[in-house]
Amino acid sequence: MNIEFRTITQSDSIILNNLFHFYLYELSAYSMEDVSNEGKYEAEDISPYYRDDRLFPYLIMVDNKIAGFILVTSPPYVTDGIDYSVQELFLLPKYRGKGLGRAAALHIFKHHHGHYEISMFRNNPKAVKFWSALLSSLHIDAASDIGIIQISEHKLPTQTLRFVISNESLRLPTRIDCTLPL
Template sequence: MNVTIQQITDTTKEQFENLFNYYLYELSAYSQEDIGTKGTFEMEDISPYYKDERLYPYFITCNEKIVGFILVTSPPYVANEVDYSVQELFVLPKYRGSNIAKDAVMQIFKLYPGRYEVGMFKSNLKAVKFWTKLISTLDVSVSVEDGFIEIQGNVVQTTGMKFTVSCESIDNIEKRSL
């Protein structure tokens, strides 16, 4: 399996927006959001992802097919003392369970080593398990903080993880997997 990340641009924005709406559909199980009047989930303007150079949007591809996306932010879109945040990570259901998400995240970590923050809905047990397992393989310290967010009048519990990724921690993983 050849997993790569490919930058999302203005020319691929329609694919991105369509895939993002499917992602919102899946997240609605945790966010409790409803569809809008057009029968789709109402998105905030996501065009800054492919227009602002401080945002790093990538499609995740497997054998040259788009199978998901990963969206990374940097200052001023992150908390103080954080260099990057993986804002969104999505892999189509057909491709889950085959390390595609892990491979994509590791490619991001290689491109952008530094202090990270990852947030998720606490009730999204698959996401919590994924990030917990991935960060534990990095053998780095992590701080976990629970919180709340209000979405369409619903208060939803969140959990966030902060950790630092270095080239050395990534090299250690690669050496262990050989």
């Protein structure tokens, strides 16, 4: 399996917008959001991802086919004292369970060192398990905070992980093994 992380550019905007609707559909199980009167999930304006060089959007490609995306932010789009936040990580269903999420996270960590913050819905057990297991497997200590986010009339519990990625704290494998279940 040949994995590539391709920076999303303006020419990829239709691809990202289309994939983002699949992502919102899946996230709705945890965000409790409803579709609009047109039967679509209302997407935020994601165009800054391919226009602002402080944002790092990547398409995840497997054997030259689109498998998903990972979107990373940096200041001023993150909390004070934080350098990077993985905002979204999405894989199409056929690519899950093959280690691509792990590979995507390792790609980000390899290229972006600093203080990280990753927030997720606590009622999304796959996300909570994924990030906790990944950081544990890499021997990275993470502070964990519980919070609440308001989406429409719903107050939803969140979990935020904060940790540091540096050359000293992270010894990345030279080859990413995608057979791992993460």
